[in-house]
Amino acid sequence: MATRESRPGVDSRAARKAFDGAESSIDAVxxxxxxxxxxxxxxxxxxxxQVFDAERVRAAxxxxxxxxxxxxxxFASLRKAGYIEPIGxxxxxxxxxxxxxxxxxxxxxFVTGDAE
Structure with missing residues (x-):
């Protein structure tokens, strides 16, 4: 039975490095x-x-x-809490x-007109 390191065409060190990098980036979030x-x-x-969407939040x-x-x-939880409303x-x-x-x-x- 072939081990992971012995498969032809696979650079196991590069694959492991890529996997480790992906794992650490997931942990970072x-x-x-x-x-x-x-x-x-x-x-x-x-x-x-302001009217905004998720892209505007990313841009911030x-x-x-x-x-x-x-x-x-x-967005669903903030809508349910009464902070935001969808407008389009x-x-x-x-x-x-x-x-x-x-x-x-x-x-x-700003939807209800309560803004001063």
Whole structure:
């Protein structure tokens, strides 16, 4: 039986180095810290009255979460808490999204007209 190191055409040292690098980059993204950082930026954007989407939050310096579905959970929970409301959609400008839809958000005080 062939071992992993003895398979022809596979540079086991390079493969191990790539795997170790991927593992450490996953560890570097702490989902609790990501959530706090992202929530802070979303709440600032909501308070400003600007229309925004996830791309705008990224542009403000929030890094990618450990799992992409964390973006949806973030926006859903802030909507449920009453901080933001959806007001439309736009197409994504990111290559990875292939012009997929992004929801547009605004702070709730600007939807209800309570802003001064």
């Amino acid at each position: 702490d989902s609790d810290n990501w959530r706090a950082d992202a929530e802070e930026v979303v709440l600032m954007l909501a308070a400003s009255g 310096g929030v890094r990618e979460p450990a799992a992409p579905n964390q973006w949806g959970a973030l 959609t736009t197409t994504s400008g990111r290559r990875q999204r292939h012009a997929g839809l992004n929801r547009l958000w605004i702070g709730t005080e």
